[in-house]
Amino acid sequence: MGFQFEVLTTDPTGARLGRLVTPHGTIETPAFMPVGTAATVKGQTQRDLEDLHVQVLLANTYHLYLRPGHELIRSMGGLHQFMSWPHPILTDSGGFQVFSLSELRKVTDDGVRFRSHLDGSEHFLSPEKALEIEIALGADVIMVLDECIEAPSSEPRTLEAASRTLGWARRSRDYFEIHGDPARQMLFGIVQGGTHPGLRRENADALGALNFPGYAIGGLAVGEPHEVTCAMTSLVTARLPRDRPRYLMGVGKPEQLIDYARLGIDMMDCVLPTRGARHGCLFTSEGRLLIKSARYANDPRPVDERCRCTVCRRYSRAYLRHLYSAGELLAAILSTHHNLYFYLDIMREIREAIRFGKLESFRSVLQARLK
RNA sequence: GGACGGGUGGGUGAGUGGCUAAAACCAGCAGACUGUAAAUCUGCCGCUCCUUGCGGGCUACGGAGGUUCGAAUCCUCCCCCGUCCA
Numbered sequence: 232m233g234f235q236f237e238v239l240t241t242d243p244t245g246a247r248l249g250r251l252v253t254p255h256g257t258i259e260t261p262a263f264m265p266v267g268t269a270a271t272v273k274g275q276t277q278r279d280l281e282d283l284h285v286q287v288l289l290a291n292t293y294h295l296y297l298r299p300g301h302e303l304i305r306s307m308g309g310l311h312q313f314m315s316w317p318h319p320i321l322t323d324s325g326g327f328q329v330f331s332l333s334e335l336r337k338v339t340d341d342g343v344r345f346r347s348h349l350d351g352s353e354h355f356l357s358p359e360k361a362l363e364i365e366i367a368l369g370a371d372v373i374m375v376l377d378e379c380i381e382a383p384s385s386e387p388r389t390l391e392a393a394s395r396t397l398g399w400a401r402r403s404r405d406y407f408e409i410h411g412d413p414a415r416q417m418l419f420g421i422v423q424g425g426t427h428p429g430l431r432r433e434n435a436d437a438l439g440a441l442n443f444p445g446y447a448i449g450g451l452a453v454g455e456p457h458e459v460t461c462a463m464t465s466l467v468t469a470r471l472p473r474d475r476p477r478y479l480m481g482v483g484k485p486e487q488l489i490d491y492a493r494l495g496i497d498m499m500d501c502v503l504p505t506r507g508a509r510h511g512c513l514f515t516s517e518g519r520l521l522i523k524s525a526r527y528a529n530d531p532r533p534v535d536e537r538c539r540c541t542v543c544r545r546y547s548r549a550y551l552r553h554l555y556s557a558g559e560l561l562a563a564i565l566s567t568h569h570n571l572y573f574y575l576d577i578m579r580e581i582r583e584a585i586r587f588g589k590l591e592s593f594r595s596v597l598q599a600r601l602k
Numbered sequence: 603g604g605a606c607g608g609g610u611g612g613g614u615g616a617g618u619g620g621c622u623a624a625a626a627c628c629a630g631c632a633g634a635c636u637g638u639a640a641a642u643c644u645g646c647c648g649c650u651c652c653u654u655g656c657g658g659g660c661u662a663c664g665g666a667g668g669u670u671c672g673a674a675u676c677c678u679c680c681c682c683c684g685u686c687c688a
């Protein structure tokens with residue numbers, strides 16, 4: 232039982248091959264975590280996810296608190312049992328929702344007052360309340376509540392949000408020490424600081440001093456250029472404790488995953504493969520393919536000729552395009568399956584490359600193909 | 603044979619004198635999506651010309667005429683379709 236994180240190999244680039252042991256299984260890192268906000272990865276059964284060798288899923292505190300309610304999930308035996316996913320789960324705190332539901336919220340040092348997107352009812356989320364919910368849900372990795380702001384934001388505004396997030400992190404840690412069980416759940420702090428290098432450094436140092444078992448980097452990939460995302464990530468990973476896992480929240484595009492890995496990121500998540508799939512955006516070894524386009528109407532080839540997923544082995548582009556045109560559910564199901572396979576396959580290759588110290592050459596090959 | 607109702611752009615269907623190349627929806631086409639208020643959203647969608655502009659020309663509301671400065675909208679005749687009565 233309990234948790235253990237170890238870095239097995241470090242590539243010359245700074246990328247780490249690691250392993251995060253949790254009560255529900257071991258996660259090989261760098262890992263990509265498919266997003267299953269409402270305790271489901273849209274369009275995939277748990278069996279599908281196991282077939283894809285998904286190591287860890289993301290679920291969302293905000294959404295599950297509103298529906299069906301954390302107490303209900305607790306009474307059903309916790310999130311793993313409720314959703315029949317006996318493997319690792321990470322719950323995001325709802326901090327990002329605080330950000331994206333901007334018109335419906337009011338943030339103070341106490342917490343966030345917001346309106347439900349479901350029925351307009353008013354709710355209050357504090358760092359403590361978020362943790363209470365996350366403890367009830369019972370995910371393996373849980374996140375502190377943070378305040379995410381848009382990039383770019385002014386330095387004073389960014390400092391305000393970062394300081395608040397830091398204060399919340401401290402309160403979260405204290406709350407978890409009393410009410411949490413470190414053998415059952417691992418609490419991650421979240422570094423903020425926007426696109427301001429000084430603030431990022433300060434925030435990383437201060438958060439690092441709080442001695443969390445793991446660290447996330449938030450507030451990035453929200454509109455700023457990729458180079459900026461990388462620069463900020465790099466600043467932060469250089470300062471975080473080397474023996475703790477680092478989770479870069481909400482990234483990224485397929486060709487970007489490797490960039491983050493080489494900056495020392497161990498965990499990532501993104502809605503792109505799943506949402507994109509539902510919208511007809513398929514990721515392939517030769518770049519993005521918008522399957523709804525008329526040019527695939529009678530294309531007998533698989534989505535990606537290099538891909539070995541069950542969808543590419545069996546179905547043609549013409550068929551998938553037809554499913555989209557007809558508004559068939561299977562379109563989303565098959566596309567999601569392929570996209571997740573594609574993402575997870577890239578991560579597999581990244582781990583392999585780190586193991587053999589060939590990340591840099593793999594990166595040039597990969598990025599040349601995807602662009 | 604008679605009485606009503608109706609014929610609008612690829613489809614459904616608003617519009618009853620100018621603000622109408624004509625609402626809205628669908629279909630079609632192109633695109634966006636980075637800790638999921640997203641099976642969503644955005645743009646284009648008669649033809650054509652150019653110095654691409656809240657630009658010009660042409661064609662268009664069953665057909666042909668007419669009234670009017672101006673007609674999808676009003677009048678006349680004709681052709682179709684639906685319902686009912688003989």
